[in-house]
Amino acid sequence: GENVEQHPSTLSVQEGDSAVIKCTYSDSASNYFPWYKQELGKGPQLIIDIRSNVGEKKDQRIAVTLNKTAKHFSLHITETQPEDSAVYFCAALGYSSASKIIFGSGTRLSIRP
Amino acid sequence: GAVVSQHPSRVICKSGTSVKIECRSLDFQATTMFWYRQFPKQSLMLMATSNEGSKATYEQGVEKDKFLINHASLTLSTLTVTSAHPEDSSFYICSAMEGRGYTEAFFGQGTRLTVV
Numbered sequence: 237g238e239n240v241e242q243h244p245s246t247l248s249v250q251e252g253d254s255a256v257i258k259c260t261y262s263d264s265a266s267n268y269f270p271w272y273k274q275e276l277g278k279g280p281q282l283i284i285d286i287r288s289n290v291g292e293k294k295d296q297r298i299a300v301t302l303n304k305t306a307k308h309f310s311l312h313i314t315e316t317q318p319e320d321s322a323v324y325f326c327a328a329l330g331y332s333s334a335s336k337i338i339f340g341s342g343t344r345l346s347i348r349p
Numbered sequence: 350g351a352v353v354s355q356h357p358s359r360v361i362c363k364s365g366t367s368v369k370i371e372c373r374s375l376d377f378q379a380t381t382m383f384w385y386r387q388f389p390k391q392s393l394m395l396m397a398t399s400n401e402g403s404k405a406t407y408e409q410g411v412e413k414d415k416f417l418i419n420h421a422s423l424t425l426s427t428l429t430v431t432s433a434h435p436e437d438s439s440f441y442i443c444s445a446m447e448g449r450g451y452t453e454a455f456f457g458q459g460t461r462l463t464v465v
Binding site for chain 2: 268270272277278279280281282285325336337338339340341342344
């Protein structure tokens with residue numbers, strides 16, 4: 237089955253700087269890669285997603301890149317703000333996972349004022 | 350995005366009792382619903398997948414007789430934790446998907462279960 241690895245587990249950046257979180261996946265048939273933001277005591281919220289027919293997608297300060305050959309995908313947050321502090325999860329979904337969204341282990345992002 | 354409502358948000362129960370958690374898709378028909386469990390500072394662990402009108406598919410190691418899942422309609426799935434024990438205390442999260450794969454999944458706000 238699908239396995240998703242995520243790094244780093246914790247990340248602290250100065251407000252205004254960029255943050256990058258990286259993930260790798262094992263199932264080459266996976267073709268949908270969402271990113272979720274989870275605040276304390278709440279369910280995950282989708283912040284951006286990318287499909288395998290696209291290499292990059294951007295939404296204001298958030299961008300995601302996908303390298304299908306290497307089975308890597310990354311989240312980039314620019315001009316970080318205090319409200320970006322949360323836990324971020326990457327995920328993958330594909331044929332062999334039978335519609336199941338498999339989550340990475342999460343990254344706790346802290347923005348220093 | 351679409352809204353998934355999960356209820357209750359918090360519940361405390363005594364050991365040996367059963368607890369039911371509801372997950373509703375408010376503005377779309379959820380062909381597929383998922384139930385996750387999350388321990389503190391850990392990722393979401395998929396417990397089971399349910400399709401409307403059919404039996405849930407449980408992940409390896411999840412006791413189907415303990416975690417009863419019912420997906421009786423396209424807008425409602427329930428998770429019942431039977432004969433709860435303190436080790437069942439956790440954060441339970443549901444999600445709903447309109448199609449069968451490759452579409453966005455919407456998450457509920459989670460239920461904090463504490464078994465005393």
